[in-house]
Amino acid sequence: MTTGAVIFAQNNSTVDYIKLAIFAASRIKKYLDIPVSVITDTKDYLLKSFPDHGFDQIIEIDFVASVQDKKFFDGSISSKILPWKNHARTNVYDLTPYDRTLVIDSDYIISSSVLKSALDNDYDFQIYKNSFDLAIDRERDFERINQYSIPFYWATVFVFQKNTIMEAFFNLVSYIKTNWSYFRLLYNIDSSTYRNDFAFSIAIHIMDGKTHGDFAIELPGAMTYITDADVLIDIDENKMKFLTQRKNFLGEYTASKTTGLDVHVINKMSLLRYVNGGSGV
Amino acid sequence: MSKGFLVFAQNTDTVDYVRQAYALALSIKFSQPEINNVSLVTNSIVPDEYKSIFDQIIPIPWFKELENSPLQAENRWKLYYATPYDETIVLDSDMLVLADIGLWWDYCGNFDIKFCNKIRNYKLEAIIQDTYHRKTFISNNLPNHYFALHYFKKNQTSFEFYKVLEFVINNWEYCRGTFAPLDPQEWISMDLAVALASKIYGIEDDALSPLEFVHMKPAIQGWATTPTSWRNFVNYVLNKKGEFVVGNIKQEKLFHYIDKNFVDDNLINRLEELANGT
Numbered sequence: 001m002t003t004g005a006v007i008f009a010q011n012n013s014t015v016d017y018i019k020l021a022i023f024a025a026s027r028i029k030k031y032l033d034i035p036v037s038v039i040t041d042t043k044d045y046l047l048k049s050f051p052d053h054g055f056d057q058i059i060e061i062d063f064v065a066s067v068q069d070k071k072f073f074d075g076s077i078s079s080k081i082l083p084w085k086n087h088a089r090t091n092v093y094d095l096t097p098y099d100r101t102l103v104i105d106s107d108y109i110i111s112s113s114v115l116k117s118a119l120d121n122d123y124d125f126q127i128y129k130n131s132f133d134l135a136i137d138r139e140r141d142f143e144r145i146n147q148y149s150i151p152f153y154w155a156t157v158f159v160f161q162k163n164t165i166m167e168a169f170f171n172l173v174s175y176i177k178t179n180w181s182y183f184r185l186l187y188n189i190d191s192s193t194y195r196n197d198f199a200f201s202i203a204i205h206i207m208d209g210k211t212h213g214d215f216a217i218e219l220p221g222a223m224t225y226i227t228d229a230d231v232l233i234d235i236d237e238n239k240m241k242f243l244t245q246r247k248n249f250l251g252e253y254t255a256s257k258t259t260g261l262d263v264h265v266i267n268k269m270s271l272l273r274y275v276n277g278g279s280g281v
Numbered sequence: 282m283s284k285g286f287l288v289f290a291q292n293t294d295t296v297d298y299v300r301q302a303y304a305l306a307l308s309i310k311f312s313q314p315e316i317n318n319v320s321l322v323t324n325s326i327v328p329d330e331y332k333s334i335f336d337q338i339i340p341i342p343w344f345k346e347l348e349n350s351p352l353q354a355e356n357r358w359k360l361y362y363a364t365p366y367d368e369t370i371v372l373d374s375d376m377l378v379l380a381d382i383g384l385w386w387d388y389c390g391n392f393d394i395k396f397c398n399k400i401r402n403y404k405l406e407a408i409i410q411d412t413y414h415r416k417t418f419i420s421n422n423l424p425n426h427y428f429a430l431h432y433f434k435k436n437q438t439s440f441e442f443y444k445v446l447e448f449v450i451n452n453w454e455y456c457r458g459t460f461a462p463l464d465p466q467e468w469i470s471m472d473l474a475v476a477l478a479s480k481i482y483g484i485e486d487d488a489l490s491p492l493e494f495v496h497m498k499p500a501i502q503g504w505a506t507t508p509t510s511w512r513n514f515v516n517y518v519l520n521k522k523g524e525f526v527v528g529n530i531k532q533e534k535l536f537h538y539i540d541k542n543f544v545d546d547n548l549i550n551r552l553e554e555l556a557n558g559t
Contacts, residue, residue, distance in 0.1 A: 144404070147504050148515055148528050187529055210524075210531035212405055 003119055004035040004056060004098040007106050010085040011042055015072070015268045018046050020106035022053050023275045027110040029054070031238075034102065034119065039088065039095050057097050061088055068193055073228035074269040076245040076253075089155065089196050090177055093162070093170040105156045107268050111238040112260045118159045118219050124166055127158040127200070127216050128223035134256050134263070135230060135244035145198055148188050150205045153216060154223050155196035156264050169215075172203045225264035232270045232280035243281070284386060285318030285336060285366040290374040291353050292325040296541045299323055301374040303331040304544045307552035308377040310334065311523055315383050322363045334556075339363045354469040358450050361433065361443035373429035375543070376494065377536045377552075379525050385432070388491055393438035394484065396426035396475060397492035400537075402502045403515065403527040405495070413500040417473065420463035424479045424486045428471035429537055430494055446478040456481075494535035510540045519548060523555045 005028050009021035018040060025036035035056035040046060041063040046053060070084035088095075092103055102119060104110075118126050129151060131142050142152050160166045176183050176199045183202055184192065207215040226232070226242050231253065233241035238260045243253035265271045267280075274280035286309055290298035299321070306319040318336040321327065324344050332338065342359045360371055368390065372378075389395045400408050410419060418425060433439040449456045453469050460477050479485075499507045499514075508514050515528035525532045553559075 150404075150529060205529070210526060210529060211533055 001099045002097070003100040003102075004037060004096075005032070005102040005104055006037050006039055006059070006092060006096050006098070007104055008089060008092075009038050009040045009042075009046075009106055010088065011045070012083040012085065014080060014082050015272060017106050017268075018042060018050065019275055020268065020271060022050055022055075023271075024104065024106050024108060024110070025054060028102075028104065031110045031113050032102070032116055032119070035098075037097055039092070041085075041088075059095050059097070061091070061095070070193060072268065074267060075231050075243075075251075076229040077251050080269075084193070086196055087177065087194065090170055090174045090199070093160075093167055096162070099162050100159065101162075102159050103157070105264065107265045107271055108157055108262065109235065109240065109265055109271075110262050111235075111240065111258070112262055114220050114262065115157075115159075122161070123159075123217040124163060125158065125160045125169065125216050126219045127204075128154040128156065128219045129216070130218065130222040132222045132224045134224060134226050134242055134258070135247070135254070137247040137254075138227075138245070139247075145201050146188050146190070150187065150201060152197065153201045153204055154264075155200040156223065157219065157262075158200075159219070169203060169207055172206060173199050176202050223264060224258070224261050225266060228267040228269075230267060232265050232267060232274055234274060234279055282367040283318075283365070284316045284368045285320055285364075285370075286316075287320050287322060287360060287364050287366070287369045287371050288374050289322045289341075289353070289357050289360060289371075290325065291323055291341065291356065297544075298374045299325050299327055299331065300549075301544055303334060304549060304552055305372060305374055305376055305378070306334040307549075307556040308379065311552070311555040311558075312378045312380055313383065314381060316386055318366070320363075320365055322360060337365050339365065354450050354471050354474060357428075357471055358443060358446045358474075361435075361439060364435065367435050368432070369435075370432050371428070371430070372535075373537060375538055375541070376429065377525065377538065378534070379523065379532055379536055380534045382534055385491055389432035392432070392434075393436055394433040394442055395431060395487065395490060395492065396424070396428070396479070396484070397430035397494060398425045398427065398486045398490065399493040400427065400496040400501075401493060403495055403497060403511070403532065404503060404530060405533065406503065408496070408501050411496075411498075411501055414498060416464040417461050417466045418476055421461040423461060423473075423476040424484065426472065426475050426479055426484075426486070427494075428475045430492055430535065431475075432492070442478060442482050442484070445482045446474060449474050449478045449481070494537050495532055496537050497539045510542070512540055512543065519551050519555075521551075521554070 007021040009017040011017050021038050028036050037057040038055045039059045041061050043060040069081050071079050071081050073079045145152050180194045204216045230244040240258045242256050246252045270280040288302045290302035302321050309317050309319050320337040321335045322339050324341045341356050342362045456477050497511045499511050517527040519525045
C-alpha cells in the first residue's frame, strides 16, 4: 500500500499555482513525511523554472482553457477577476499514483502532523466538514451549502483509498460536474460557477442515501481558514500571522497568530507574495 | 397483548382532519410490516372510501362540541378511554410514518407511558430547545414532551396519568398559573397540558428514548426568515419507493407536516399506491 499527497497546480495569468504547490509540498514533506506529486497542465514551465521542485512525480494533464472566471480578493478592498481552473479535481482517482492519497489545495499550509492520523487508518474517504474561521467575529457560512440545503464539505483537503466505492464516488462527482446547471438548481445554489466543494457535498449526500450517513468520515479537528478578504503576514516554522477583516469595518483588520495549526490561506495573492520572499501584506 | 396506533381527528370548518388521518393510516400500512393497526377517534363523518383502512372508528367519549378550541384539547384527554388496544402509540393526524418504527414498540414496552421529547427539523438537525415556541416550558423547567407522539399501556399508571391530564385541562387557569407562571401561555395546548401533568405526576424526559419526529414548524427550520408555510421555501416529493424527500434530504421515520394544506389528491393517490403495493 503506497501513501502520498497530490496537489493540483494550474496557473492563470496572475497566480503561479506551481510556485504555491512547491511551497505547500515542502510543508507536507516536513510535517507528514510522505511523498508529494503534482498534477499540472504546465509541466514544461515547472521543469524549466523549478528544476529542484522536489516532487515525487509530475503528472501532466491536458491544457484546457478555463471555462469560468472568479473574483479573487486580495484583502477586503482589492480584487481581480481571473480564470479559475478547478475542473480537473474530479479526475484525481485516475491520476493519483498512490493507493491512499491525501489531496490538498496548493493554498493549504500544513504546520502540524495532525493529518498523519488520517493517513494511518483504513477509511475509504475522509474530508473536512467542520471549519474554523480565524476571523472570529465573522458570521459562519460554511455549515451548509445554503440555508435550505445539505451539509457543506470542503474539497480543499481529503484522503481517499483506491477502491470501487471511491471510484463510484468520483464518477458521481464527475456526473454532477457535467450536469452542473441541473444540480445547482436542484440544490438551490445561487451561483452558476462550478465549485468542487458543492459538487463533493452533493455527492457525499447522495452516497449517504440523501440522509444521515457515514460515507464521509471527518478529518481530525476542524479546517482552519482565512478568506481572501484577509491577509497572510508571514510564516515562521509552525507559526503563522494574519490580518483578518473586521466585521462592519471595511479595510480594517484584526491581527491573529496561529501555532501548529494547518491553515487554508484562501488569499492566494497574499500567500504568493510571502512565497516570493516578502511579506504577505 | 394487542398493539396499535390511535389517531384523534375532529374536523373543523376549515380543516379536514379525517382526511389527514386517512393519509397517516395509509403511510402506516405501507411502512409498518408488523404492527400496522390504526384506529380513528372522531365524531366527524368518515367517507366510505376511508373506512376500510381503519381497524376501528371510535366515537369521542363524552363528546363536547367546542366552538373556540381548534386543537380540541378538551376532547383529547379521553384517548385513554377510547383506545381499543392494550398498548397504544398516539399520533397527531398531521403526520406521516415513513419507515419501520417497530423497534419503538420494543423500547416503549419497558414503560407504562412514554412521551417523545426529541424533534428534528427537515435537515435532520436535532432541535435541543425550541426557544421560539417553548418559552414557557424552558422558563418553568417543564419536561419537553410532545403529545403528537406518545405511547401508553392500559394499566393503572397510565389511567392515573390521564386522570391528571383531565384535571389539568379542566382546570387550565389554575394549573398553568400554579405550575407554569413564567412566560405564561394562556391558550390550552396538549403539549403544555401533558408537560404540566407530567410535572405533577412525576414523568421526566428520557434522553435515551428513540421516539422522535421531524417537526415542520417553519421557525425551527434554521432559516433567516420565517414563512407561513415550509412549503413556500423547500420542494418536496414522495416517490414511488415511499421515500419522502424535502429540500433534497430524505426524511426519516416520522414526519409532522403541520401545514393544513399539505394533503392533496396527488399525495393521497401516491399513498394509496404505496399502501396497496401498486
